[in-house]
Amino acid sequence: MAASMTIRNIVKQAIFIKNGSIGINSKLNVAHKSTHRAHNPNYNRTSAEVTLALRPKQNFLHHDLVDKHRRSPLQKGTEVLQTETEVKAPRDYRFVMPEFMPRPNFEDRDRVLEKLERCDMFRRRTNITIPEFYVGSIMAVSISDPYAPNKRNRFVGICIDRGGIGLKAYFVLRNVVDGLGVEVMYQMYNPTVHSIEVLKLEKRLDEQLYYLRNCPLEYSTFSFDMEPVLLPRDAEIPVNTLKVKLNPPPWEQKWERQNLKGIEPLELTPRMIRGIEMHLKPWEKYDLMLHYRSKVPEEEEEQIMSEVYKEKLKQDSLRKVTKATLRKKK
Amino acid sequence: MALSIHQQICRSFSQRVGTSTCQSCQFSTSQTLHEVRKLMRMRIVDNSAIGKAAAQIGKPPKVIHVYNKRQVGFLGDKVLVTVKGEMKKAYIVGLRQKQLPNVPRMDTNNIVLVDDKGDPLGTRVMVPIPSALRGKGGDLTKILSLATKFV
Numbered sequence: 448m449a450a451s452m453t454i455r456n457i458v459k460q461a462i463f464i465k466n467g468s469i470g471i472n473s474k475l476n477v478a479h480k481s482t483h484r485a486h487n488p489n490y491n492r493t494s495a496e497v498t499l500a501l502r503p504k505q506n507f508l509h510h511d512l513v514d515k516h517r518r519s520p521l522q523k524g525t526e527v528l529q530t531e532t533e534v535k536a537p538r539d540y541r542f543v544m545p546e547f548m549p550r551p552n553f554e555d556r557d558r559v560l561e562k563l564e565r566c567d568m569f570r571r572r573t574n575i576t577i578p579e580f581y582v583g584s585i586m587a588v589s590i591s592d593p594y595a596p597n598k599r600n601r602f603v604g605i606c607i608d609r610g611g612i613g614l615k616a617y618f619v620l621r622n623v624v625d626g627l628g629v630e631v632m633y634q635m636y637n638p639t640v641h642s643i644e645v646l647k648l649e650k651r652l653d654e655q656l657y658y659l660r661n662c663p664l665e666y667s668t669f670s671f672d673m674e675p676v677l678l679p680r681d682a683e684i685p686v687n688t689l690k691v692k693l694n695p696p697p698w699e700q701k702w703e704r705q706n707l708k709g710i711e712p713l714e715l716t717p718r719m720i721r722g723i724e725m726h727l728k729p730w731e732k733y734d735l736m737l738h739y740r741s742k743v744p745e746e747e748e749e750q751i752m753s754e755v756y757k758e759k760l761k762q763d764s765l766r767k768v769t770k771a772t773l774r775k776k777k
Numbered sequence: 778m779a780l781s782i783h784q785q786i787c788r789s790f791s792q793r794v795g796t797s798t799c800q801s802c803q804f805s806t807s808q809t810l811h812e813v814r815k816l817m818r819m820r821i822v823d824n825s826a827i828g829k830a831a832a833q834i835g836k837p838p839k840v841i842h843v844y845n846k847r848q849v850g851f852l853g854d855k856v857l858v859t860v861k862g863e864m865k866k867a868y869i870v871g872l873r874q875k876q877l878p879n880v881p882r883m884d885t886n887n888i889v890l891v892d893d894k895g896d897p898l899g900t901r902v903m904v905p906i907p908s909a910l911r912g913k914g915g916d917l918t919k920i921l922s923l924a925t926k927f928v
Contacts, residue, residue: 468917590879594911595927602928617878626902627871628884629928637878660884700808 487488522547536756540747543579545609545754546616546635548748551741564613565751569758571614571636576766577643582606583687585652585669586620588633599641603671606731607656611635623668628660647676650686652708660700661693790866799828811873813853815840819858822870822887823899823923832859838867840889852880853913857889863879865898868920880909881928889920897923 504525541548547568549561580586584606592600599640604620611617614636621630633640659667666689678685690711693702702710703719717724732736743751813819817840821828831838841864842857843850850856850869859869871887883904890898895916902920906928910917 470904503911592908594908600908624905624928625903627887629905630882631880632876632878634878634883639879680843 455568455615493512498581524558535754535761536749536752540752540756542581544752544755544759546612547751548612549751551613551743553740561613565611565755567614568636569762571638572762573765575589575640577635577644578645578648579682580606580618580643580645580648581650582609582654582656583645583649584645585649585673586618587642587646587673588620588631588642590633590637591639591641593678600672603646603669604629604631605656605667605669607659621656621667622671623664626664628664628667644675646673648678648684650684652686652688652690656709657700658693658698658702658710659696661702663694666691784849790813810875813840813843813854813869813874814874815842815850815926816914817850817886819856819869819888820858821867822902822904823889824899825890825898826899827860827863827865828890828899834861836861839915840866852876852907853910853917855916858888858890858913860890866893867891868917870902870910870920871904881905881907889923891916891920895919899923901925 537543547554547565548666549558585603586606587601587603589599589601591598602620603624604617607621609617610620611634614634616635616636617632619630619632621628623629633643635643690709692711693713701719701722703713703715704723713719742748778897782858818837819840820837821831828838838858838860840850840856840858844855844857845851850872852872854869856867856869858865858904866886866889869880869887870889871883871885873883873886876882887904889902897920900923902923902925905926906921908910908927911921911927
């Protein structure tokens with residue numbers, strides 16, 4: 448204790464020596480400060496000083512926030528005036544944006560992860576337009592390619608498959624380049640994807656068109672400088688009812704067993720017919736549990752899809768506004 | 778009656794389901810992986826004389842060794858093949874196997890023949906080459922300079 452007192456005296460003396468010319472007044476001030484600090488608000492504070500001053504008050508709640516809690520539903524005359532108008536997604540919106548639907552298997556589900564993933568997908572969608580497309584649409588994708596001379600790589604082809612959930616959603620394009628069938632799988636939310644265009648929006652009769660691998664090449668040949676075909680607004684998505692002719696076997700898969708609608712009737716051998724019969728599952732359409740487990744419950748689907756639809760409308764309107772302002776600036 | 782053959786079979790099956798015995802398959806019917814391993818038949822895509830001759834007699838080259846540790850050839854790997862009774866080294870420039878995102882998958886397994894020094898035997902590659910190969914250095918750059926198109 449004594450030691451600390453002596454140190455303080457020494458410091459005081461040092462201050463006196465330093466400010467030797469200040470005189471008696473300053474000497475009095477120093478004595479005053481040591482007993483209790485006067486509250487002198489400094490109105491010319493820097494931002495750093497302000498934050499320092501506010502630091503002990505971090506538990507402070509703003510009045511608006513407190514007021515919100517005061518408005519209890521038990522109290523009279525405090526009803527919330529503005530009720531949110533619920534935006535409902537169109538029916539079967541899950542076919543437009545299938546990648547937003549969670550996994551149907553309830554054991555694999557993680558609602559927090561799904562929500563976060565949806566947020567990330569929307570964030571990616573603010574930077575890139577991912578149009579509505581289906582299996583059978585003709586699309587053009589350009590990705591960043593560090594080795595290409597213009598740092599871009601563009602590919603055009605027919606979408607033969609689409610799948611994946613969340614950020615891992617993907618689609619596969621197929622085309623014939625120089626007489627060689629080429630397929631490329633793209634991830635929709637991959638940051639290396641520059642743009643996704645739909646050149647011709649249409650559906651095919653099947654959910655996957657992998658049988659195009661065993662078809663004559665003309666069925667999967669599309670020009671790289673194809674002009675986009677525009678559909679009238681609010682028109683239904685046209686279904687291309689083209690039936691392709693398969694090459695004679697051997698095939699990549701046993702297409703005859705898959706009940707495909709987009710291929711011409713096949714010439715079946717007795718062995719193939721036996722194979723089809725062996726792998727028939729006629730009881731599956733009566734299996735209620737199988738149906739139940741293969742789909743997300745309807746209420747949940749509605750909730751998620753309305754969230755997705757709302758966000759989509761918001762982003763579309765924002766995009767319109769920015770386009771309009773850009774046009775004005777021009 | 779516009780029933781597909783599949784539907785007809787379904788109907789006939791359901792009629793005599795009581796009598797027929799439905800056997801379960803005892804072996805795997807999953808799709809092949811199309812991995813490039815030893816004895817895999819490939820397709821020569823350059824315009825070398827030996828490659829053309831092999832295609833004419835209908836005997837595509839056969840892989841007899843893959844120069845990597847896994848013994849499975851991937852894009853840009855070197856392989857040893859037999860063409861018309863001769864041993865030749867070659868580089869893989871296209872695969873039927875499933876590929877990574879943004880990397881093209883071809884309908885055939887393509888190779889370009891090179892000599893022992895690594896110089897290509899042909900003067901031109903007639904099919905598109907995956908752009909992902911451009912990042913790999915070494916002897917592949919000699920092959921890429923022959924390419925007419927990248928995908």
